[in-house]
Amino acid sequence: MKEDLAMQVKSALWKKKISQKKLAELVGISSAYLSDIIRGRKDGPKAQEHIKHIRKILDI
Structure with missing residues (x-):
């Protein structure tokens, strides 16, 4: 689950052009x-x- 969440978040951040800092x-x-x-x-x-x-924010 951990790796799955990490991959989903990284992918969604890239697609939405949002930095991890902005998400935080x-x-x-x-x-x-x-x-x-x-x-x-x-x-x-x-x-x-x-x-x-x-x-919710990243639609994942």
Whole structure:
């Protein structure tokens, strides 16, 4: 799942021409925290809520 999310996010960012930093701003979290979520280092309940928000923003 971790690799799948990372690939989906990277692909969507590229297609939408959005930087990871901009995505973090849109979600309301730091770039470092976003990176940890995408890489699967953070996967608690709060991170899962952020993942839902990320998926909504990127349409994935």
